[in-house]
Amino acid sequence: MSQDSFPAIQELDPLLVQEYLQDHPEFFVEHPELLATLRIPHRDRGAISLVERQQGVLRERVNQLEEEITALLTVAARNEEIYRFYSELLFDLLALESLDEVQQALASRLRAQFRFTRVRLMVATAPGSFAEADVASLLKRRLDGRGYYLGRLPAQEALGLVGIETGSVALVGLGEPGRWSGLLAIASHDPSHFVPEMGTMLLDQLKQLLSFRLQHRQG
Known part of the structure; x- marks a missing residue:
């Protein structure tokens, strides 16, 4: 077979080289001398060896993992911190005697902890009926x-419900549906604070407690 029948080196497909090395991981074990001679362009250091490049990639990956772990x-x-706050808040609300005290403590604690714009507890005048006619609808x-x-x-x-036109809200119905x-009603100036896909585990606990307090209200 003549030499012209082989593809020129410059025409060799890089994907074929990549696939070959992936299929033959022992290649550099069998040819260790190549590790010392291969040079890879580096943006800051010029040409470096393959081993140096591998070490650099590993260091970058370690730094990335450390940042992810820190986050x-x-x-x-x-x-x-949030879980502890809610746990303490629930016990404190249980100890209060009147709904007025519950409303005041709820608003002040939630606004102080999360910097909410407005925290409002509305009590129905009768099941499903509120003083503001549009609330039920x-x-x-x-x-x-x-x-x-x-x-x-x-x-x-x-604006009518929480006093702000922008931002995001959490509305939690208390008692029986309908x-x-x-x-x-909790309002935040941050449009992304409350989003439909967020979890409600902590709100579930608050919902149960407030529903219980409204069912057994003492004024």
């Missing part, structure tokens, strides 16, 4: 089957 630990610490439109609405509201609805005994 996860930060999130975990924040989640623990708003709940019927907005609350899902579990009694939640998380996200943004049209400016007119948000016969709500109350509504907890």
